Amino acid sequence: MAKRTRSRWRDLPTAVWMLTPSLVILSVFVLYPLGQAIWLGHQRCDSQGDNCRSNGWDQYVDVARSDEFLHALGVTVKFVVLTVPIGLALGVGLAMLADKYLRGIGVFRAVFSSTVATSVAVASLMWLFLLQPDVGVLANVGFIEELFPVVKQPGLVRDPGTALGAVAASSIWANLGFTFILVTAGLQGIPRDLHEAAVVDGAGGVRRFWDVTLPLLGPTLLFVMIALTSRAFQAYGEMDLLTDGGPRPQDSTTTLTYLTYGGDSVINNNDGLQAATAVLLFAVLLVVSIVQLGAIGRRIHYA
Amino acid sequence: MSRGVGVGVLGVLGVVVAACGSGQSILQAGNEPLPTVATTTTVAGPPVTAAPGETLAPTVPPTVATTTTTPLDTLAPCPVDALDDASGPVEITFWHGLGAQLETVLTDLTQQYNRSQDRVRVRLENQGGYNQTIDKYVQSRQESRPELVMFPEYMVQQIADTESVIPVGACVQASGFDTSAFLPRTLLAYQTNGVQWSMPFNVSVPVLYFNRKAFVAAGVDVDDPPLSIEDVRSYSQAIVDSGAAGVGMAFDSGVDSGGGWFIEQWFAKAGELYADNGNGRLAPATRVLYDGAVGVELMTRVQSMITDGIAVTVGDNASGQDALLKLADQQSPAAMTIATSAALGTIISALDGGLIPGLTSADVGVGPMPGPGGTPSALVGGASLYVVADKGDAEAAAAWDYIQFLVGAETQATWAAGTGYVPVRQDALELEPLASTYRDDPRFKVAYDQLTAAADDLAAVGPVIGPLREVRGVTAGAVAAIFDGADVASSLAGAAAQSNALIADYNARN
Amino acid sequence: MPGDGTTTYDTPIGWRAVGRYGLLVLVAALVLFPVYTTVVAALKEGNQVLNNPLVPDGFTLRILAKAWDEGNLGRYLLNSGVVAVVITAAQLLTSVLSAYAFAILDFPGRTIMFGVFLATLLVPLEATLVVNRRTVDSLGWINSYQGLTVPFLATAFGTFLLRQVFLTLPRDLRDAAAIDGVGHLGFLRHVAVPLVRPTLGAMAMLSFLSAWNQYLWPNLVTTESDMYTVQSGLKQISEARLDEPNLVMAGTIIAAIPIVVVLLIFQRSLIRGLTSGAVKG
Known part of the structure; x- marks a missing residue:
């Protein structure tokens, strides 16, 4: 016992210098700002972020109950519900489609993975050019415009009914490559003889998918779902570039991140309220993570 | 440990979910409930009242040292001579938010300035738009700010409150710069309490754009476009009745157009104050006044045109030109709309390029912005130049030197002709290339004439409000609802209450 | 991108193959549609953009050249490259060190410290931006590579990932090395790092991608065109x-x-990186 204690202390200097770089960065740029943000969230500051004064901790409660916050929370949840299941289904569909030995299948796999190379700015600008009602592609293709006048008047990103869907479409597309790669890797991990056994049992393609493929893909799908959900909760660039949180006055695409950081947000340059919404966003994400970790249960092997 | 986290999380979750909306704005968070009618007790010092017709002090020609409320000598001084002591060229950075053609002309002018002398080097930094410029500026410490910055017209009060700029009035005074040739209103727009905060540079005003062919087909006088709201109604009726166009007028509810800025314009044209305390120019504004009888009557008239089908709304004008594009609509075009004068150059070049089949640039008519009162006049829009304080004496002097170049008669003649902005001074009109622009195409001069048309009293110069950008956003929401058929009085009252909350919150913070 | 020749449970012939190819081509066309319209537009002269946006019309590199010249894109790409490489290299280094400390070393407070590291994983970037911008500003790092990189030089995710691999090292190996007089640094360099090389490659790819794709942060800490990254420059x-x-x-x-x-x-590294976080069932 004494020996063990001595050895623990002996490693300490080495541990200290090895941990110091990470610890300094994480303390200064993650832990400290989080603490500061929590503190700032009960304050009000002038428009330059100076002269902050306490406004009472009930500011958090009031922010959480305010019209704007609840609206943004609703939009965020809608965005998650739109993007995650559809993104997941499309990714699985593409992966199934490409999961065949065919001449040239590598080309198709490369195509399906390709959107992983687009950043949020690149993907959003490509979609802006597709959807923009004045100079956009869809609005200037005669038959599309006739079939769906909404692409021109007022435009998919400008119509309160379609704006969130349009942003979601752009986001789903941008994440498709990521989903495809993961699901394909998951499919390749499924032992081939399981499928053959199912074929021998007379199971058709559809039954094989539901009874063999999907259950074995479970862990992969769970992981992809968690990743997509967290991305969707934190999505910002799409709204910033495609809609600026609009159209107004409905604020159809003002998500929690846009409410917090968007240039056209009503609390723009209002540091105390921004901090409060940011901390509440953190709380929401924490809840989501814990629910998801609970769903995974013991599948992750910590330590 | 995990149980503790779980309980904490559940607590937060409880706050978020179980709270069931307070029905309050986020801006009220943590505050005591506001009294239903904003009182003037929130303002330091006695409230200043001014009748709408009262003349703004100082009157034309504007000088800066005539007021007692904010003595200029308590503000940062302008060391205009410091450039003489500088050893080498002084480099300054200028943040602006101009894109496209506007940026090209500004870049050309700046290169010309840099080449013309060896004492100052100006570096342009485009921040990607007005709002981006504002955000980056207010978020930065003074050390990270540029020496010179361009802000749009709605920022006067907020920038004054940052106490981070040298009022250009101080520079005007210290250098004896002659402003007698300036259009008085361009200077007055950027004054509060007699302090000239910034120098007008790119000035635009709303004008009426109309399709001359539709006017001819409807049998209305193309050379006498509508000036009052009643005229707009009768012209629209004639246009619809004759089938000359699908609808008469296209309105939009954009923040910096039909939903916000134009409402301020209409109040000015009606000779009514938009905000208290002399439109916020005698003391900081504490509330907006647009929910009164004048506003209700005005918006009711506009709304009735839309509900009667002789006018149409194009929504929140996200592209900045939605209303103009409605004039070129294939299915049901409008014959008229109101848009900024700064768009005229773009419209003409786009139509000459054949962008819209069947519509040439000659078909575009331009008239003064119609509105209550039925006389041509307009508020100054666009942006102005602010000298940032604490950047060093030589830097401030350099910024002032560059400003004098930018607002010089020759520069303004080139600038206005190249962009469609209104020159800030009369003598620019006599100089080329602006002289021939105005002579060859009188449509460009309509905007200029509006600025010289009306008296320069407190109502006519327009509001300064701390959170004017956000107030416009709230107002635009109400305007959109009214255009869509909502009750006028209650919509305006709701927006005014929310605006007043914004103002109270702002005044309490700043 | 995942490699070929894996699941081959039926060999389609004839119409089935034609049908599947047809479907593949159709879906590929849909996926590439936004890219296609972008390329078509970029190769057209300006005044042709609104005419038949689906059909290529002429082929000019003039617009691409103009975008390169006027847009300062070379500079933005350089900045993004520097930022992404610095962040990636630093994250690998700091993560290897801290992962080694947590996996191999035994010291008082290790569990608590590791808990603190893991907790930072839960903090989203959004919750720290306002304060971090102030910190970077007060350090005078606006418009600098320090401002763009320093907040991201360490990552708990990398620490966690590498620690998992280090834990698989047999304890005896380290003890034997210690008897031979090999210090921790030597053991780290010659035994531990070679072991995690594939994981390092995967992690590098992930770090590089996320650093390159950063959007909010570069917009907050740059005000001069010469310091924009590709993403903030595009905006x-x-x-x-x-x-x-x-x-x-x-x-x-x-x-x-x-x-x-x-x-x-x-x-390869990318796919391994993307799947490395995935749950092993």
Whole structure:
């Protein structure tokens, strides 16, 4: 016992210098700002972020109950519900489609993975050019415009009914490559003889998918779902570039991140309220993570 | 440990979910409930009242040292001579938010300035738009700010409150710069309490754009476009009745157009104050006044045109030109709309390029912005130049030197002709290339004439409000609802209450 | 991108193969549609953009060249490259060190410290931005590589990932090395790091991608064109040049090309990286 204690202390200097770089960065740029943000969230500051004064901790409660916050929370949840299941289904569909030995299948796999190379700015600008009602592609293709006048008047990103869907479409597309790669890797991990056994049992393609493929893909799908959900909760660039949180006055695409950081947000340059919404966003994400970790249960092997 | 986290999380979750909306704005968070009618007790010092017709002090020609409320000598001084002591060229950075053609002309002018002398080097930094410029500026410490910055017209009060700029009035005074040739209103727009905060540079005003062919087909006088709201109604009726166009007028509810800025314009044209305390120019504004009888009557008239089908709304004008594009609509075009004068150059070049089949640039008519009162006049829009304080004496002097170049008669003649902005001074009109622009195409001069048309009293110069950008956003929401058929009085009252909350919150913070 | 020749449970012939190819081509066309329209626009002259946006019309590199010249894109790409490489290299280094400390070393407070590390994983970037911007500003790091990189030089995710691999090292191996007089640094360099090399490659790819794709942060800490990254530069171009959509599209393509090349070269690492976080069932 004494020996063990001595050895623990002996490693300490080495541990200290090895941990110091990470610890300094994480303390200064993650832990400290989080603490500061929590503190700032009960304050009000002038428009330059100076002269902050306490406004009472009930500011958090009031922010959480305010019209704007609840609206943004609703939009965020809608965005998650739109993007995650559809993104997941499309990714699985593409992966199934490409999961065949065919001449040239590598080309198709490369195509399906390709959107992983687009950043949020690149993907959003490509979609802006597709959807923009004045100079956009869809609005200037005669038959599309006739079939769906909404692409021109007022435009998919400008119509309160379609704006969130349009942003979601752009986001789903941008994440498709990521989903495809993961699901394909998951499919390749499924032992081939399981499928053959199912074929021998007379199971058709559809039954094989539901009874063999999907259950074995479970862990992969769970992981992809968690990743997509967290991305969707934190999505910002799409709204910033495609809609600026609009159209107004409905604020159809003002998500929690846009409410917090968007240039056209009503609390723009209002540091105390921004901090409060940011901390509440953190709380929401924490809840989501814990629910998801609970769903995974013991599948992750910590330590 | 995990149980503790779980309980904490559940607590937060409880706050978020179980709270069931307070029905309050986020801006009220943590505050005591506001009294239903904003009182003037929130303002330091006695409230200043001014009748709408009262003349703004100082009157034309504007000088800066005539007021007692904010003595200029308590503000940062302008060391205009410091450039003489500088050893080498002084480099300054200028943040602006101009894109496209506007940026090209500004870049050309700046290169010309840099080449013309060896004492100052100006570096342009485009921040990607007005709002981006504002955000980056207010978020930065003074050390990270540029020496010179361009802000749009709605920022006067907020920038004054940052106490981070040298009022250009101080520079005007210290250098004896002659402003007698300036259009008085361009200077007055950027004054509060007699302090000239910034120098007008790119000035635009709303004008009426109309399709001359539709006017001819409807049998209305193309050379006498509508000036009052009643005229707009009768012209629209004639246009619809004759089938000359699908609808008469296209309105939009954009923040910096039909939903916000134009409402301020209409109040000015009606000779009514938009905000208290002399439109916020005698003391900081504490509330907006647009929910009164004048506003209700005005918006009711506009709304009735839309509900009667002789006018149409194009929504929140996200592209900045939605209303103009409605004039070129294939299915049901409008014959008229109101848009900024700064768009005229773009419209003409786009139509000459054949962008819209069947519509040439000659078909575009331009008239003064119609509105209550039925006389041509307009508020100054666009942006102005602010000298940032604490950047060093030589830097401030350099910024002032560059400003004098930018607002010089020759520069303004080139600038206005190249962009469609209104020159800030009369003598620019006599100089080329602006002289021939105005002579060859009188449509460009309509905007200029509006600025010289009306008296320069407190109502006519327009509001300064701390959170004017956000107030416009709230107002635009109400305007959109009214255009869509909502009750006028209650919509305006709701927006005014929310605006007043914004103002109270702002005044309490700043 | 995942490799060929894996699941081969039926060999389609005849119409089934034709049908599947047809479907593959159709779906591929749909996926590539936004890219296609972007390329078509970038290769057109400005005044042709609105006419038949689906059909290529002429072929000009003029707009791409103009976007390169006017957009300062070379500078943005350089900045993004520097930022991404610095962040990636630093994250590998700091993560290897801290992962080693947590996996191999035994010291008082290890569990608590590791808990603190894991807790930082839960903090989203959004919750720290306002304060971090102030910190960077007060350090005088606005418009600098320090401002763009320093907040991201360490990552709990990398620490966690590498620690998992280090834990598989047999305890005896370290003890034997210690008896031979090999210090921790030597053991780390000669035994531990070679062991985690594939994981390092995967992590490098992930770090590089996320550093390259950062959007909010570079917008907050840069005000000068010379310090914009590709993402903040694109935002700036798109806002200032809406009058020339094909110029914006050309800029978009130029911004995307380098990362496509990097991904093609390192696709194995990328796939391993993306799947490394995945749950092992």
